[in-house]
Amino acid sequence: MKLTVDFKNPELAKSLIDKISAEVFDEKSYNIMEICGTHTVSIFRYGIRSVLPENVNLLSGPGCPVCVTSQGEIDAIFEILAKTDICVLTFGDLMRVPGSRGESLEDMQSEGYDIRVVLSPLDAVDIAEKEPDRNFVLVGIGFETTAPAIAASVVSAEERSLRNFYLLAYNKTMPEVIKFLLNDSKLNVDGFLCPGHVSVVTGEEIYFSLPENNKAAVIAGFEPVDILSSILYIIYQINRNEFKVYNNYSRAVRREGNIKAKKLLEEVFVKCTASWRGIGQLKNSGLCLNKKYEHFDALKVFDVDPRPAIAKEGCRCGEVLKGYILPKECSMFGNGCTPEKPFGPCMVSTEGACAAYFKYSS
Amino acid sequence: MNMKKITMAHGSGGKATNDLIKNLIVENFSGSILGNLGDSAYINLCGDLAFSSDSFVVQPEFFPGGDIGELSVYGTCNDLAVSGAVPMYLSFSLILPNGYIMDDLEKIVKSAAKAADEVGIEVVCGDTKVINSHSSNTPIINTAGIGVMGASLNDYSKIKPGDKVILTSDIARHGMAIFSARKELELENSIQSDCGNLYSIFEKTGYDGIKFSRDATRGGVAAVLHEISDKISAGFYLYENMIPIQEDVVYLCEFLGFDPLVVANEGVAVIISEAKKAQKILNKIRQTKMGRNASIVGEVYETNNVVMETKIGGVRTVEMPSGDLLPRIC
Numbered sequence A: 001m002k003l004t005v006d007f008k009n010p011e012l013a014k015s016l017i018d019k020i021s022a023e024v025f026d027e028k029s030y031n032i033m034e035i036c037g038t039h040t041v042s043i044f045r046y047g048i049r050s051v052l053p054e055n056v057n058l059l060s061g062p063g064c065p066v067c068v069t070s071q072g073e074i075d076a077i078f079e080i081l082a083k084t085d086i087c088v089l090t091f092g093d094l095m096r097v098p099g100s101r102g103e104s105l106e107d108m109q110s111e112g113y114d115i116r117v118v119l120s121p122l123d124a125v126d127i128a129e130k131e132p133d134r135n136f137v138l139v140g141i142g143f144e145t146t147a148p149a150i151a152a153s154v155v156s157a158e159e160r161s162l163r164n165f166y167l168l169a170y171n172k173t174m175p176e177v178i179k180f181l182l183n184d185s186k187l188n189v190d191g192f193l194c195p196g197h198v199s200v201v202t203g204e205e206i207y208f209s210l211p212e213n214n215k216a217a218v219i220a221g222f223e224p225v226d227i228l229s230s231i232l233y234i235i236y237q238i239n240r241n242e243f244k245v246y247n248n249y250s251r252a253v254r255r256e257g258n259i260k261a262k263k264l265l266e267e268v269f270v271k272c273t274a275s276w277r278g279i280g281q282l283k284n285s286g287l288c289l290n291k292k293y294e295h296f297d298a299l300k301v302f303d304v305d306p307r308p309a310i311a312k313e314g315c316r317c318g319e320v321l322k323g324y325i326l327p328k329e330c331s332m333f334g335n336g337c338t339p340e341k342p343f344g345p346c347m348v349s350t351e352g353a354c355a356a357y358f359k360y361s362s
Numbered sequence B: 001m002n003m004k005k006i007t008m009a010h011g012s013g014g015k016a017t018n019d020l021i022k023n024l025i026v027e028n029f030s031g032s033i034l035g036n037l038g039d040s041a042y043i044n045l046c047g048d049l050a051f052s053s054d055s056f057v058v059q060p061e062f063f064p065g066g067d068i069g070e071l072s073v074y075g076t077c078n079d080l081a082v083s084g085a086v087p088m089y090l091s092f093s094l095i096l097p098n099g100y101i102m103d104d105l106e107k108i109v110k111s112a113a114k115a116a117d118e119v120g121i122e123v124v125c126g127d128t129k130v131i132n133s134h135s136s137n138t139p140i141i142n143t144a145g146i147g148v149m150g151a152s153l154n155d156y157s158k159i160k161p162g163d164k165v166i167l168t169s170d171i172a173r174h175g176m177a178i179f180s181a182r183k184e185l186e187l188e189n190s191i192q193s194d195c196g197n198l199y200s201i202f203e204k205t206g207y208d209g210i211k212f213s214r215d216a217t218r219g220g221v222a223a224v225l226h227e228i229s230d231k232i233s234a235g236f237y238l239y240e241n242m243i244p245i246q247e248d249v250v251y252l253c254e255f256l257g258f259d260p261l262v263v264a265n266e267g268v269a270v271i272i273s274e275a276k277k278a279q280k281i282l283n284k285i286r287q288t289k290m291g292r293n294a295s296i297v298g299e300v301y302e303t304n305n306v307v308m309e310t311k312i313g314g315v316r317t318v319e320m321p322s323g324d325l326l327p328r329i330c
């Protein structure tokens, strides 16, 4: 516990801010992308942008789980609800995401549909076990961070021989989207703040392609000192033109990651093509249930197909996620799209770039 | 064991209702006005009055640091207290789910009675109804209170740049206690709700130098400051390092993805005071049990927004909470 307090230390933070100012060259610009919703929120909550030199730009990449979930995947939830009398179990963040017709799970809930918020995937299995006469679908979204717990819920449902529990397996993985970003000729990013929680599971390996492509890569934790020191290391790498993956979150991240969690993922999932909002279909970037567990697969059991729609017309979330535009450049921002009445998913989740900009920067 | 339960008969107006009222309600709330059981309570008051009402729906109804009974009394009394009134008389109405366990109801009524005694407010009337347990499986309580005005603390026009903002206690405890009481989180929870009597603070401080105050319940401190800044041409500048908050509350908020400033409190008042008198007021607040963690957290400033200087010297906008708090994916 004491550890975390030190990483919030204001004096340490201030000395890092001074070091960053001393290190940057005025004539250069430094574009740094975070690919983790928790980083997005930390950066705003601690006011980190406001203490950085003007030519250090922080961009939010495709790191917010709700935001990258494609419109088709969202719509499939509504399709299942329309088709069958079923209970949908979801993480809180998804409740306000609008479907293509504008309605959200929160709206459906007030119309009497059975939609419940769970805090962890294992709760979902407990609920299903307690109500054997009802069918339950867990909406499984997130990256490598949530995937192990979702895999564990499937294993647990199998062990308990539950046949009233199903999973919408929407989990996505980082390596392929990183590759996508690197291949994007419009991408204007010099370094990446690599997601700490994802790295706990995956280890360092998934970032090796970044330095190979002359991008700085620092794995960062979530406290102000973590983030500031990581930004400093990124700037060092850029200034010296020496790129490598640096693990600046070694108190939580091991080089090889969490082997047990990785094994669990292998046990339950198989790599498949996933659709990312605003990005499109990426091969091998999704985690689908494998043969052994396919009887839990809600898409198969209820025969729905996440329609190809990857975005919502009028919403520029996809461009935000690729760092092409800042949320404020979307004409809907604050004007038809607010956290109370979001039009696109980047305004829904606390971790969404649009929501974070709306809430924390005036 | 044969547990006594609430039945539809307890809300029918017949003997069962009468027995419940006599044996449980009148028995626990002392006071002759209530004991009279007339169709109205006769009360005698002079001067300017404050009148406030609130309904309480809390799940679970017993939470670390309190229960819906005391909450329903403190809640309305706190509204009176922060409005500058001395809480005098209270109504107490129960809407009970069919099948609710009598022992639990008794606990709730007893703790409401204890809270009323502590505040010094007299419960003078009330009502009991029973509803189908499908509609709610925990009791719903409505209370309405009347108080005699000591000072008006609701006048926006008094607020001027330079005034100080005082929080009377550490924040976000109630909201996080309720969350941690949910068994799914499986927390060994040490977070206790701050549910308590804010009148005790004003009893100590009096009203000298206090320009405005408000109870920071749902929506937390952030909602209160935003509501005020919407009504005035000025805004608020806060200092994160001055905001009192328990360490375990910080961790749970971070874990769930909440900004503590938007989390509910049940024992925190936001007080806006004259700058010169702020320290003196603070010293007095700190002498009370409710206010020992009070702090001056910022000031009113010219710009019409709510911002906070963070611990590392950054500046950010304080979010206006929107809707229910939904925990993030974790």
Ligand code: SF4
Pocket (backbone or CB within 6 Å): A314, A315, A316, A317, A318, A320, A327, A330, A331, A332, A333, A334, A337, A343, A344, A345, A346, A347, A348, A354
């Ligand atoms: S402001 Fe709203 S509509 Fe525009 S990109 Fe963000 S989420 Fe989409």
